[in-house]
Amino acid sequence: xxxxxxxxxxxxxxxxxxxxxxxxxxxxxxxxxxxxxxxxxxxxxxxxxxxxxxxxxxxxxxxxxxxxxxxxxxxxxxxxxxxxxxxxxxxxxxxxxxxxxxxxxxxxxxxxxxxxxxxxxxxxxxxxxxxxxxxxxxxxxxxxxxxxxxxxxxxxxxxxxxxxxxxxxxxxxxxxxxxxxxxxxxxxxxxxxxxxxxxxxxxxxxxxxxxxxxxxxxxxxxxxxxxxxxxxxxxxxxxxxxxxxxxxxxxxxxxxxxxxxxxxxxxxxxxxxxxxxxxxxxxxxxxxxxxxxxxxxxxxxxxxxxxxxxxxxxxxxxxxxxxxxxxxxxxxxxxxxxxxxxxxxxxxxxxxxxxxxxxxxxxxxxxxxxxxxxxxxxxxxxxxxxxxxxxxxxxxxxxxxxxxxxxxxxxxxxxxxxxxxxxxxxxxxxxxxxxxxxxxxxxxxxxxxxxxxxxxxxxxxxxxxxxxxxxxxxxxxxxxxxxxxxxxxxxxxxxxxxxxxxxxxxxxxxxxxxxxxxxxxxxxxxxxxxxxxxxxxxxxxxxxxxxxxx
Numbered sequence: 130x131x132x133x134x135x136x137x138x139x140x141x142x143x144x145x146x147x148x149x150x151x152x153x154x155x156x157x158x159x160x161x162x163x164x165x166x167x168x169x170x171x172x173x174x175x176x177x178x179x180x181x182x183x184x185x186x187x188x189x190x191x192x193x194x195x196x197x198x199x200x201x202x203x204x205x206x207x208x209x210x211x212x213x214x215x216x217x218x219x220x221x222x223x224x225x226x227x228x229x230x231x232x233x234x235x236x237x238x239x240x241x242x243x244x245x246x247x248x249x250x251x252x253x254x255x256x257x258x259x260x261x262x263x264x265x266x267x268x269x270x271x272x273x274x275x276x277x278x279x280x281x282x283x284x285x286x287x288x289x290x291x292x293x294x295x296x297x298x299x300x301x302x303x304x305x306x307x308x309x310x311x312x313x314x315x316x317x318x319x320x321x322x323x324x325x326x327x328x329x330x331x332x333x334x335x336x337x338x339x340x341x342x343x344x345x346x347x348x349x350x351x352x353x354x355x356x357x358x359x360x361x362x363x364x365x366x367x368x369x370x371x372x373x374x375x376x377x378x379x380x381x382x383x384x385x386x387x388x389x390x391x392x393x394x395x396x397x398x399x400x401x402x403x404x405x406x407x408x409x410x411x412x413x414x415x416x417x418x419x420x421x422x423x424x425x426x427x428x429x430x431x432x433x434x435x436x437x438x439x440x441x442x443x444x445x446x447x448x449x450x451x452x453x454x455x456x457x458x459x460x461x462x463x464x465x466x467x468x469x470x471x472x473x474x475x476x477x478x479x480x481x482x483x484x485x486x487x488x489x490x491x492x493x494x495x496x497x498x499x500x501x502x503x504x505x506x507x508x509x510x511x512x513x514x515x516x517x518x519x520x521x522x523x524x525x526x527x528x529x530x531x532x533x534x535x536x537x538x539x540x541x542x543x544x545x546x547x548x549x550x551x552x553x554x555x556x557x558x559x560x561x562x563x564x565x566x567x568x569x570x571x572x573x574x575x576x577x578x579x580x581x582x583x584x585x586x587x588x589x590x591x592x593x594x595x596x597x598x599x600x601x602x603x604x605x606x607x608x609x610x611x612x613x614x615x616x617x618x619x620x621x622x623x624x625x626x627x628x629x630x631x632x633x634x635x636x637x638x639x640x641x642x643x644x645x646x647x648x649x650x651x652x653x654x655x656x657x658x659x660x661x662x663x664x665x666x667x668x669x670x671x672x673x674x675x676x677x678x679x
Contacts, residue, residue: 130191130498131276131421133241140283141238144245148172149231156228171251173244174230178550181225183233184247189257189275189299190218190501190508194488197499199240201484207233212484214469214477216541216592217296218256218501219247223548245283250291252282252363256298258306259502262422263464263510265456268320271301273419274328274355277410281356288363292370292378295363296335308503308619310334310343311595313380314362317621319349326352332362332392333384336589340625341381346393352415354400357407361399365392425496425511430461439518448570449521449532457510463517465495465509466502467524468531468539472568475557476542477505479529486527494520505541506534536573537581537646538564541592545585545602546609552585554602554609554635559583562639567646576646578659582617595619597661598645599626600638611638615645615672616664629673641676648675 133141151168154160162176169175173184185200192200200220204212207229208222215221225233237243247254255275262270278297282288288295300307301318309315315331327349334343350358366380369387384392440447455464467487470476479487491499491509494516500508512520524530533539540563543549545556560583567573582596586603593599599614610632617626633641646660648671653663664672 130193130272131188131418137241138238141243141245144172144243145231145234145238148234152227152231167249170248171245172230172234173247174225174227175248176550177223177548178546179548180223181227181230182548183222183225183230183244184215185220185222185237185242185244186247186254187218187220187242187501188279189255189261189272190259190503191261191272192499192501193240194492194497194499196240196242197484197488197491199236199242201481201488203233203236204484205481210482211478211480213475213544214479214501214505214507216503216505216543216590217247217254218259218503219254220501221544223544248294250293250295251289252278252285252291252295252297255279255282256296256307256503258300258302259500259504259506259508260306260455260464260510261301261500262424263457263462264302265458266304267302267458268318269301269326270419270422271299271307271316271318272422273415274316274318274352275299276418276421277355277415278359281359281408288367291363291367292372293375295366295380297359303621305619305621305623306502308592308595308623310621310623311336311340311592311619312343313366314359315343316355321349328352328355330358330362332396333381334623335379335381336592336594337379338376338587338589339379339382339385340589340594341385342623342625343381344384344389344392346389346396353409353411355410357403357409358396358400360407361396361403364399365395369395424459425498427459427462427496427511429459430513430515436514436517445530445532445570446518446521448574449530450517452532452536453534454517459511461514463512463514465512465517465520466534467507467509467529468533469506469529470533470539470564471528471531472538472564473561474564476540476560479507483527483529486523487529490520490523504539506539532570533573535578535580537567537576537579538573540564540581540583541596542583543585543590545583545591549585549590551588552602553587553604554585554611556583556585556591556600556602559600559602559611559635559638563642566639566643575656576650576660577656578661579646580618581642592619593617594625595623596626597664598642600642603632605632609635611635611641613638613641613645613676615669616661618661627669629669630677644675645672648672
């Protein structure tokens with residue numbers, strides 16, 4: 130993984146010292162909250178309902194064991210003994226004291242981490258496929274390009290004060306595991322018929338109060354032109370994006386109001402104007418950065434019969450191997466998803482003890498490397514197949530051995546009204562009750578692939594718009610109600626879910642979801658037809674009738 134160079138070390142140390150002074154001035158009263166707010170946001174600090182929240186950057190979701198141990202330490206010493214992994218592949222601490230933040234940032238810097246550009250109207254943490262560098266189906270490691278974008282965008286003088294926040298994602302496999310079509314810029318890497326690498330470029334996707342699927346503005350962008358093309362897009366947005374209304378300030382609104390053909394023409398014209406002036410990415414530089422992401426020294430193995438014998442005698446392990454282990458590009462290895470969705474727990478949370486145990490597992494069994502997924506799980510990218518039984522056993526000991534990756538209980542949820550000052554309704558309790566209702570693993574297996582995503586407000590931090598079943602919490606005269614959407618998807622077949630009808634009360638939402646599931650089970654044409662395919666085949670009508678029939 131990428132290691133800080135001299136610039137990175139100096140840059141982060143200077144920022145910590147600068148923010149330490151700013152915090153001191155705020156605590157002394159020398160600076161008002163209004164004056165302090167833009168400064169704290171530049172350093173990932175939010176003022177939530179009950180305390181300050183610190184959002185820590187995990188570029189493209191890649192962590193070392195040492196870094197995860199440091200996060201565990203911070204959770205134990207400065208929070209309430211846990212942390213929350215987010216849909217942006219970051220980590221949030223929700224109970225931070227402002228006076229402690231400079232010390233926390235200093236301790237993060239010691240392990241090459243920071244919180245810069247995790248908030249504010251700038252280019253946020255660049256995300257990538259959480260199986261990147263290991264997946265058997267990728268054409269290249271997309272983290273190389275995510276790192277190039279990270280270096281380019283960090284404190285970029287032209288793009289540090291954009292009309293609104295700006296998000297990029299990169300994937301390099303036919304199956305999109307990074308949700309690139311609901312990003313401001315989405316990059317889907319491909320190889321042309323000459324064997325040259327490049328990107329399909331998507332612009333103007335996003336969720337929130339106006340969800341939109343991005344428009345493809347380039348089918349193939351040569352990799353050398355990555356930065357200059359992104360710069361062209363951002364220049365158009367910075368110049369033309371609305372600053373008079375924050376709800377209409379995202380690039381998706383600009384794309385929508387301008388039109389796909391005209392925005393493409395404007396980007397291409399700006400790109401042509403930048404030729405010879407903007408940065409290119411020469412092949413030697415790509416190769417230099419790619420060396421940071423070289424595969425560990427993995428020997429080619431033939432798995433012994435132990436993993437298969439364990440599956441024969443242990444049904445729980447057999448299901449774990451089917452659901453939570455993904456194909457690796459090196460024979461004899463697998464990619465293991467650690468579900469942070471045990472029954473009844475807040476989705477995406479991990480205790481300090483669990484983080485330390487996972488760090489130990491990664492150090493011993495996964496070449497000292499971990500990933501954070503945008504689905505709020507952790508990933509061990511390089512595990513020998515023969516080691517998966519012992520990894521599974523160790524995960525069971527810390528309560529994280531659930532074999533539910535991609536099942537109905539693998540729920541995404543934002544912090545909601547339990548923490549967030551913007552939320553209208555709680556998300557976590559709904560997720561907990563749903564996981565309890567569908568706890569039976571045999572029932573989950575019968576239902577099959579089904580993604581539930583929950584947001585506590587229209588900002589859609591829980592990605593409810595692209596859930597197969599999406600749940601949006603709303604405030605109706607002081608009561609929490611939940612609106613259901615169906616048919617959303619964040620993959621290469623991206624779609625925005627459709628609102629089914631009136632919302633359900635907090636007491637009724639779990640029953641309503643069960644009605645949707647039962648309706649699906651009755652109408653699917655075979656056990657192999659997943660929920661999304663069935664919904665796209667039959668449409669909304671049978672689900673609406675089941676939910677609202679009197």
